[in-house]
Amino acid sequence: MSLELLSSQKSFGGWHNRYRHRSATLQCDMVLAVYLPPQAEPDAKLPVLYWLSGLTCSDENFMQKAGAQRLAAELGLVLVAPDTSPRGPDVPGDPDGAWDFGHGAGFYLNATEQPWAQHYHMHDYVVQELPALVEANFPVNDKRGISGHSMGGHGALVCALRNPGRYRSLSAFAPIANPSSCPWGEKAFTRYLGADRDAWRGWDACALLAERPARHLPILVDQGDADSFLDVQLKPAVLQAAAAAVGQPLTLRLQPGYDHSYWFVASFIDDHLRHHAAALHG
Amino acid sequence: MSLELLSSQKSFGGWHNRYRHRSATLQCDMVLAVYLPPQAEPDAKLPVLYWLSGLTCSDENFMQKAGAQRLAAELGLVLVAPDTSPRGPDVPGDPDGAWDFGHGAGFYLNATEQPWAQHYHMHDYVVQELPALVEANFPVNDKRGISGHSMGGHGALVCALRNPGRYRSLSAFAPIANPSSCPWGEKAFTRYLGADRDAWRGWDACALLAERPARHLPILVDQGDADSFLDVQLKPAVLQAAAAAVGQPLTLRLQPGYDHSYWFVASFIDDHLRHHAAALHG
Numbered sequence: 001m002s003l004e005l006l007s008s009q010k011s012f013g014g015w016h017n018r019y020r021h022r023s024a025t026l027q028c029d030m031v032l033a034v035y036l037p038p039q040a041e042p043d044a045k046l047p048v049l050y051w052l053s054g055l056t057c058s059d060e061n062f063m064q065k066a067g068a069q070r071l072a073a074e075l076g077l078v079l080v081a082p083d084t085s086p087r088g089p090d091v092p093g094d095p096d097g098a099w100d101f102g103h104g105a106g107f108y109l110n111a112t113e114q115p116w117a118q119h120y121h122m123h124d125y126v127v128q129e130l131p132a133l134v135e136a137n138f139p140v141n142d143k144r145g146i147s148g149h150s151m152g153g154h155g156a157l158v159c160a161l162r163n164p165g166r167y168r169s170l171s172a173f174a175p176i177a178n179p180s181s182c183p184w185g186e187k188a189f190t191r192y193l194g195a196d197r198d199a200w201r202g203w204d205a206c207a208l209l210a211e212r213p214a215r216h217l218p219i220l221v222d223q224g225d226a227d228s229f230l231d232v233q234l235k236p237a238v239l240q241a242a243a244a245a246v247g248q249p250l251t252l253r254l255q256p257g258y259d260h261s262y263w264f265v266a267s268f269i270d271d272h273l274r275h276h277a278a279a280l281h282g
Numbered sequence: 283m284s285l286e287l288l289s290s291q292k293s294f295g296g297w298h299n300r301y302r303h304r305s306a307t308l309q310c311d312m313v314l315a316v317y318l319p320p321q322a323e324p325d326a327k328l329p330v331l332y333w334l335s336g337l338t339c340s341d342e343n344f345m346q347k348a349g350a351q352r353l354a355a356e357l358g359l360v361l362v363a364p365d366t367s368p369r370g371p372d373v374p375g376d377p378d379g380a381w382d383f384g385h386g387a388g389f390y391l392n393a394t395e396q397p398w399a400q401h402y403h404m405h406d407y408v409v410q411e412l413p414a415l416v417e418a419n420f421p422v423n424d425k426r427g428i429s430g431h432s433m434g435g436h437g438a439l440v441c442a443l444r445n446p447g448r449y450r451s452l453s454a455f456a457p458i459a460n461p462s463s464c465p466w467g468e469k470a471f472t473r474y475l476g477a478d479r480d481a482w483r484g485w486d487a488c489a490l491l492a493e494r495p496a497r498h499l500p501i502l503v504d505q506g507d508a509d510s511f512l513d514v515q516l517k518p519a520v521l522q523a524a525a526a527a528v529g530q531p532l533t534l535r536l537q538p539g540y541d542h543s544y545w546f547v548a549s550f551i552d553d554h555l556r557h558h559a560a561a562l563h564g
Contacts, residue, residue: 010508011545067349069548226292263293266351 003137006031012073013038016063021133025125026086027118032130033059035069035079040139047143047280048078048134049169049273052126052159054150055184056104057084062149065262068269075277078140082130084151086119100184101191107179108155109203111192120192123203127159127166145169145276149265150229151176151184153221157205157239161214169279171220171272173265174227177239180204184233206242218249220275222268224258285419288313294355295320298345303415307407308368309400314412315341316420317351317361327423329562330360330416331451331555334408334430334437337466338386339366344431347544350551357559360422364412366433368401382466383473389461390437391485393474402474405485409441409448427451427558431547432511433458433466435503439487439521443496451561453502453554455547456509459521462486466515488524500531502557504550506540 003019010016014037023030040046049072051062059081062068072079085091085106092115093102111120134140146167148156153175160170179185180200189200201207223236230236236252243250258264285301292298296319305312322328331354333344341363344350354361367373367388374397375384393402416422428449430438435457442452461467462482471482483489505518512518518534525532540546 009541009543009545010506010539010549012549016545064347064544067352067548069545070349070552224292257292259291261291262346263291263298263351266349267292267294270352 003133011035012069014040014069014073016069018059023086023125023129025121025129028086028088028091030083030087030125031059032083033063033081034134034138035063035072036138037073037076037078039076040078042139044139045141046076046078046139047145048080048131048140049145049147049276049280050126050130051079051081052108052146052148052152052155053081053084054148054152055084056099057152058104059083061262062265065266066269067266068273071270071273075273077273077277077280078138080130080134082126085122091119092116101188105151105188107151107188107192107203108158109192112199113192113194116192122155123159123162126155127163143168143280145280147171147173147272147276148175149173150260154179154205157219158203158208160217161205161208161212162202164212164214167217169276170214170217171275173268173272174223174229174234174260175205175221175236175239176234178204178206178235180207182233182235206238209239209242209246209248213246213248215248218251219243220272221250221252222264222272223252223254224260224264225254226257227260227264229260285415293317294351296322296351296355298351300341305368305407305411307403307411310368310370310373312365312369312407313341314365315345315363316416317345317354318420319355319358319360321358322360322421324421326421328358328360328421329425329427330362330413330422331427331429331558331562332408332412333361333363334390334428334434335363335366336430336432336434337366338381339434340386341365343544344547347548348551349548350555353552353555357555359555359559359562360420362412362416364408367404373401374398383470387433387470389433389470389474389485390440391474394481395474395476398474404437405441405444408437409445425450425562427562429453429455429554429558430457431455432542436461436487439501440485440490442499443487443490443494444484446494446496449499451558452496452499453557455550455554456505456511456516456542457487457503457518457521458516460486460488460517462489464515464517488520491521491524491528491530495528495530497529497531500533501525502554503532503534504554505534505536506542506546507536508539509542511542
């Protein structure tokens with residue numbers, strides 16, 4: 001569980017660090033970014049917000065573009081951004097070189113089908129190995145929040161709903177809310193999980209909500225109404241209906257004029273940070 | 283003076299737009315980014331902050347990484363970020379493909395030497411053509427501020443000092459403060475301006491301050507003290523001495539632990555935006 005420091009840069013009175021480590025879960029080297037706010041003194045115990053990024057992203061996109069560090073520094077939140085899939089020459093990618101599967105597109109699940117099953121266990125990496133690594137190496141406590149964007153919004157919802165009690169706060173930006181019934185999800189789930197759609201239910205936020213709502217965990221979701229992926233890929237209305245059916249607290253905000261980009265994320269990240277901080281510092 | 287809209291994305295209630303236009307000054311097509319805050323209604327007259335980026339940058343780095351739009355939206359400031367040099371297949375670049383000269387490295391001057399003199403007139407582009415374009419196409423007034431980073435900090439200082447009255451506010455992050463006596467500047471000035479160092483004085487903030495201080499224009503400069511370029515390339519102490527010698531108001535803040543990156547810029551951009559807004563809205 002050792003971390004190799006790749007870079008360390010002062011930011012908003014804290015430090016933006018990047019690390020490489022060998023992941024036993026993914027059987028490859030992984031890079032992650034950690035923002036340590038100024039409160040991260042050696043004897044501190046700070047809560048951690050895990051951020052899961054979307055298709056094609058690495059650990060860098062959120063940290064560089066979301067503008068989250070300013071308020072995280074004020075709120076005393078550690079931010080952790082892992083990569084979006086296993087990587088490396090030994091990790092198989094999309095056979096056609098597509099950007100929506102394989103490298104950069106791990107979908108935060110545990111693959112069962114070959115050749116993906118050896119490396120593509122991003123769920124276990126995010127939920128188990130990564131927090132263990134973070135909690136062993138940084139001045140943090142075990143109060144965890146999780147959020148993400150697009151594929152990472154799906155990941156945040158699924159990681160929290162599958163693991164009751166593991167996260168104290170949950171939010172998402174433009175999540176792939178119902179991957180079992182959208183092209184991105186159907187392509188990924190068919191390959192990673194096989195053709196049997198029953199096996200998909202454990203990896204779909206809408207199906208999970210029906211079976212195991214997390215009524216103690218209010219969910220904040222922002223979605224731009226000018227997002228070009230809204231109707232075909234994201235389907236927030238299905239999530240809203242699934243939440244309503246089981247009494248799951250969900251605030252879905254349709255933000256007029258916003259698209260799917262990090263300009264949208266940056267515009268509302270402060271609200272999400274405050275949503276998480278309220279639960280994590282409580 | 284027509285602008286071709288390349289993209290338009292909602293951000294913090296306003297719009298982040300990118301445009302292409304034909305520059306008569308530079309004799310090539312140029313791309314620029316404009317952030318229009320929510321106050322930019324058709325009948326508004328908002329002040330404009332021009333941002334000049336550093337070596338290797340385009341119009342994108344500042345807009346994506348500095349986190350300036352959040353407060354610009356609150357303060358009602360239009361942000362304009364041009365490219366850092368003329369571009370295109372007809373524009374000669376560094377003969378050795380170096381990153382510190384030519385494309386991405388126009389140094390905000392008017393070149394006099396061949397083959398650079400045909401296109402490399404970034405000073406006139408930034409000071410004349412760009413404001414004329416912006417003021418003809420957007421709901422802005424003629425209250426202009428200017429700032430920048432590294433090579434762009436040099437550019438901001440030089441553009442403001444050479445053109446009294448044209449800018450109402452001035453600041454810089456880690457500027458190349460004395461380019462006549464640092465490797466980046468000596469390489470660029472020798473090629474763009476020739477070997478006669480007398481011709482360099484009009485493009486060096488320290489030399490300009492001695493000849494024509496702008497005592498009505500207080501300058502805010504931030505500089506990280508862990509910046510690896512500090513002693514050899516940037517030389518803020520020379521700027522500070524030049525300002526003190528002529529009574530030029532200059533606030534130089536050495537920020538402990540910060541490097542040369544956009545993490546540094548993002549950490550202090552709010553102070554600069556407030557510095558500019560105070561003068562521009564006054």
